[in-house]
Amino acid sequence: MKSTKIFSLFLLILCLGFTSCKKDDSISDGNQQILIPDSFSEYFGNEISRDFLGTVIDKNNLPIEGVTITIGNETALTDGNGVFIIRDADVNQRFGYVKAEKAGYIHGSRSIVPSEGTNKVNIMLLEANVIATINSGNSETISLTNGSSVSFDGNFIKEDGSAYSGSVDVIMHHLDPADDNMTQQMPGMLYAQNTDGAERMLQTLGMLAVELRGNSGEELNLAEGSTSEIRMPVDASLMSIAPATIPLWYFDEVNGYWKEEGQATLQGNMYVGTVSHFSFWNCDIPAEAISLCITVIDEEGNELSDMNVKITSATFGTTNGNTNEKGEVCGYVPSNESLSVNIYLNNNCNNTSLYTENIGPFSTDSNITIVIPNNSEIIQETVIGTFNTCDGDPVSDGYVKLAYSGKNNIGYVTDGEFEVNLIRCADNTTFSIKGIDYNNLQFSPEINYTFTSPITNIGVISACNSIEEFIQFTINGSDDYIAIDDILCVFYINWDGRHTLYIRDNETNGNACIEITVTLDQDSYLGTYNYGNINNPGFIPLGECIGSNGDSSNSPMTLNLTSFGEVGEYIDINFSGSLIRIESDGDGSIEDSIVGVAHVLRDE
Structure with a gap:
């Protein structure tokens, strides 16, 4: 069944800060006088600085590299993953505008209410395919x-206002x-801004994007005094709410919001209207709105991140957004309307509603908390x-891309540290991570891991794109060791039938060396192995590396084998536990925590 898209992009924000402005004009709404500002930008609040991390994709959900991103006076280019980072961009408390441009695509953008921390933005660019030349x-x-x-009508102008003569490509x-x-x-x-200068939220019944290019690729528009008739079909699911006449709105690409100009009439299932210039044109029903913030928690009061919240109005349809790391999602909803809210897992595990509640109506900006009954499917x-x-x-300045269940989760890196929150499926416990050093244009290999619920500490990953294999581990969360050259990785069957994987760093590379011996489950090599002695399986940190004489036979460890390739392919292991080792002088023992990962090529 098709879903009906609605009145507003549901904005993921922590708060909707708003500073009141002097308003001299007003319009009448029944018995209420609605004050409007002298300038529409006064709605946006004070100027602030915010960080942005975004992804630009095409219609096939593939990343687009080399897209120019502009936020205020800051610019950046998307990388090979379609990702961009802009820090300390100048935006406003209630409005930020992100533009995305690349040759071969029509202009794309996203407007948001900026939140504290990192603002995540997704933009899908449409190809600038020429459908006709006139x-x-x-x-x-x-x-x-x-x-x-x-x-x-055949009359066109260039961007500088001069007349254009020649062929015109229509996109x-x-x-x-x-x-x-x-x-x-x-x-x-x-x-949007209506003709009175007041802010409105919109319910769209259809949009039409038109771009005109000259024979040298220059952008064109209709000549002054010329008009065009546009016709847009109304989806069958929306015909019941389609009014006989509807306001037309065009997108202001300079300022980043819609402006009311003219109207369209319904002829059969088509809206027909007249326009005098081109960008995006939109048939929308306007509505007054309030801001609503919803916090989702469980019965113990834990904030639930990465939950999909859908809000439905009988009049204006449905919109949705995902809770952030604080369990919160905020956005605009129609004022004085009874609403229903449904909450789903934001993953590919289950698309049925976990919780339903009727809320509202709301006449002013509001904050509510919804408690979700404990559910075994909610695995944070x-x-x-x-x-x-x-x-x-x-x-x-970088990010990590966590791939899980067909979805990429992007986590911003601050001073070398990162945190990614998500909901996982009960029957899928593996994920992969790749780190990208945005400043130095280097990256880490994509490595497979197993969740160690509820918190998985993967230790240290490094952006060394020239490195083919490595073993890396951290002692007590601070001392880091990495082996990157001449790593031995062999698989063999012992005389007693045991299937054994043996990995060793043959060169200490200054300060890192480790041996890993794993006795594998013959039915399925992949999986989790828990052990407390060297034979099932074992780690032997070598003495010259960390002051051990090599005896770690009583070290309780958990090892996750997440990828087992053929000869010449990769084997991925992540491990954690307590390392019990004898002091170098042989007097007493030391217990340390260890977290590590091995991404190595199989030799035999």
Whole structure:
């Protein structure tokens, strides 16, 4: 069943800070006078600085590299994963505008209410495919297969206002509210300025994007005094709420919000209107709104992150957002409307609602808490670790990409430390992580791990993209050791039938050396192994590395074998536990914590 997209991008924010401004004008809403500011930007609040981490993808959900991202006066390019980082960008308390541009795609953007910490943004760019080429001086109508169309009278201008003569490439996309990808494809957010200058939230019934290019690739528009008729189909699921006339809104690409201009009439299942210029055009029902913040917790009061919260209005449809690390999601909802809220797992495990409640109506900005009954399907995971450069220094500007159950979770790195929160499935306990050093353009290998619920400390990963294999471990959370050259990794069957994996760092590389011996389950090599003696399996930190004489036979360890390749392919292991070792002088023992990972090529 198609889902109906709605009145607003549900914004993931920690608060909606708003500083009141002097308002001289007003409009009447029944018996209530609504004050509006002299300038629309007064709605946005004070200027602040915020950090942004985002992903730009295409319609096939593939990352796009080399996209120019602009936030205020700051710019960045997306990397090979389609990811960008901009720190300390100048935005406003209630409004931030992110622009995304690359040759071959139409202009993309996202507008948000900035939150504390890192603001995560996802943008899906649409290809600038030319659907028709027309000529100046000729009247023509261009149509899409779904019936969307645009008429032209043949008069065009360049960006500087001068007349254009020649061929014109027409690029056009219709965005359907019944398409789940629409909220990523549309520009800005469904936030607008009406003809009175007041802010509104919008319920879209369809959008049409039109870009015109000259024969040298220059951007064109309609000449002054020229108009075009646009036609947009209304999805069958929305026909019951489609009014006979509806306001038209265009997207202001300079300022990042929609502006009301003209109206369209419903002819059959088509909205038909007249416009005098092009960007995105939008058929929307406007509404007054309040901000609503919802905090989701369990019965013990634990904040539940990565939960998908859907809010439905009988009048304005459904919108959704995901809770942040504080269990909170905020956004705009219609005022004085009864609402229903449904909460889902934000993963691929289960798409049925875990909880339903009726809330509202709300006449003012509100905050509520929803308690979810304990449920075995809600398995919260927190993955933490340290991300260093190849020289061993903390990465100052980077991110980690945690891949789990077909979904990528991006975690920002601050001073070398990272934390990723997610909900996992009961029957899937493995994930992979890749770290990207954004400043030095280096990355770590993608390594497989097993969750150690509820917190998984993966230790230290390093951005050394030239390194093919390594063993890395941390003692007591501070002393780091890494072996990167000449690592032996062999698999063999003992005389007594035991299947054994043996890994050893043959070169100490200054301060790191370790041996790993694993007796494997013959039915399934992958899995978790717990042990307390050297034979099932064993780790032997060598004496010259950390002051041990080699005896660690009583060390309780947990080892997770997450990837077992053929000869020439990778074997991935992560391990943790207590390292009990005899002091170098042979007098007494020392118990240390150890966390490590091995990403090695199998030799035999």
